[in-house]
Amino acid sequence: MYGKAHAPEYQGALTTLSVNSSLVDVLAAGTEQLRAAERAGQRAEAARSGLAVAEAHRRLGQVREADLAWKASYRAARDAGDVAAMAWALWSGGTLARQRGALPLARRLLELAAELGERGGDVVARGYSLAGLAETGRIQGDYEAVGRLHEQLLAEARRRGEARHTVWALEGIAQMHRNSGAHDSAYALFEEAAEIAERAEDRRGHAWALRGLADVVSVRDGDTGRALALLAEAETTCRAMNLSSALAYNHKMQGNVLYRAGRWAEARERYELALDEFRAMGEPRGEALARLGLAKSLARLGRDRAETATELAELARTLERIGLRHARQMVTRAQEELGVDAGPRTDTGPGPEAGVGVGTGTGTGTGEGTAR
Known part of the structure; x- marks a missing residue:
């Protein structure tokens, strides 16, 4: 059935972080790892630790810092040629744009993220990005268009036994x-x-x-x-x-x-x-x-x-x-x-x-x- 929920946005050296980790702790660990990766010239690791930093800032309501962090994560991923990491950075940026009320920008970023997730072979990045598009449409009241996407994503999440993604889809459909x-x-x-x-x-x-x-x-x-x-x-x-x-x-x-x-x-x-x-x-x-x-x-x-x-x-x-x-x-x-x-x-x-x-x-x- 469903195993313990995990946080796929905590990547690289931060995979040990729990989905329930305090965001203050996530920010501290992510910032430390990001600085270490930058000193070592490890661009791929900088991109993935930078993603956790961006998400911690976003969820803490620190919009300016989140905006800078996801863009830095994307640049590091691009320099490293890590397509999947680029997808995750764009997902973070698209989610932030939706949070800020910039819905057209959110759609553009999330569409790009889904495309790069598929190209990079990261099914979870693709799924999260499509979920972001579905949620953006739902917030706008476009239920007919995004209702089917919610159902599709729910079926995929159930099939893979992904508890966190299943919960998200159920809540969206319920809303x-x-x-x-x-x-x-x-x-x-x-x-x-x-x-x-x-x-x-x-x-x-x-x-x-x-x-x-x-x-x-x-x-x-x-x-x-x-x-x-x-x-x-x-x-x-x-x-x-x-x-x-x-x-x-x-x-x-x-x-x-x-x-x-x-x-x-x-x-x-x-x-x-x-x-x-x-x-x-x-x-x-x-x-x-x-x-x-x-x-x-x-x-x-x-x-x-x-x-x-x-x-x-x-x-x-x-x-x-x-x-x-x-x-x-x-x-x-x-x-x-x-x-x-x-x-x-x-x-x-x-x-x-x-x-x-x-x-x-x-x-x-x-x-x-x-x-x-």
Whole structure:
């Protein structure tokens, strides 16, 4: 069946690092090994240790450092003629671009990464890159196009017994089911992902799965207590592993759950916390979604209607610039729920986002990398 989860992005001399290693420890070990490889003129090893450095920086929310690191890793891999290492560096860069809201760039880099992964004979690099493309499309709401790719990648991961990749695919498919209103199937998929992640000791994947379960429990069952308990368990893991982005999305989900329960003052506090965290790491998509939740909470707490209308109109433009096709629909539903003037309409087409309908809270997209 599934063995213990491993982290294929920790390569070369860093293969002994665990998928659950603290990102601070990964960064320290990766930086040390990178410097040693550079002193020895070992370009291939520099590329692979540099990948771990880039990923640690990215997951810690250190965008500028991550950008420099993945590019340096790519240059070292190119100089060494290591095509597979070039693919991994581009995967890291594409994942960072998605995290920063640069979705067209993310697609270009991930397409190149998949191509180089295949050319370099690295099936895992190819799979991770295709998964990144699928996740980018899912975030944009292009479910029809990427749903089949998610299913294909899930089948491949199951066949190879790759627990971490299986968990990621299950969570992505579950999110699409949840966003489309199929709450029972979404719950079952998140539950399976949580079980596989727990058995495989994939703490990151388990934390994301718990977040998905909490969302469904809140929306479908109205069980605020259980939802918050699941999120508290996931938050413990995020803090232990220094998962900055996952922690911010966890806090945003806490806001969603509290908002749905009519606990608007508490929801406001959670959204404000998430907003600060997203801004600190330069993650515009998460920032916009936290702003949407905060705007709705403030409106419920008596904020001036004109201010709410202005805020929502600005958010619609912001989300459209990021490239989310469902952005206008998200804000329109919030405007309808709150009874504020929608202003001039700029329709970007359909594409449901979880929890934006009347009385259900703000969007719940999984953000960068889910279990990555």
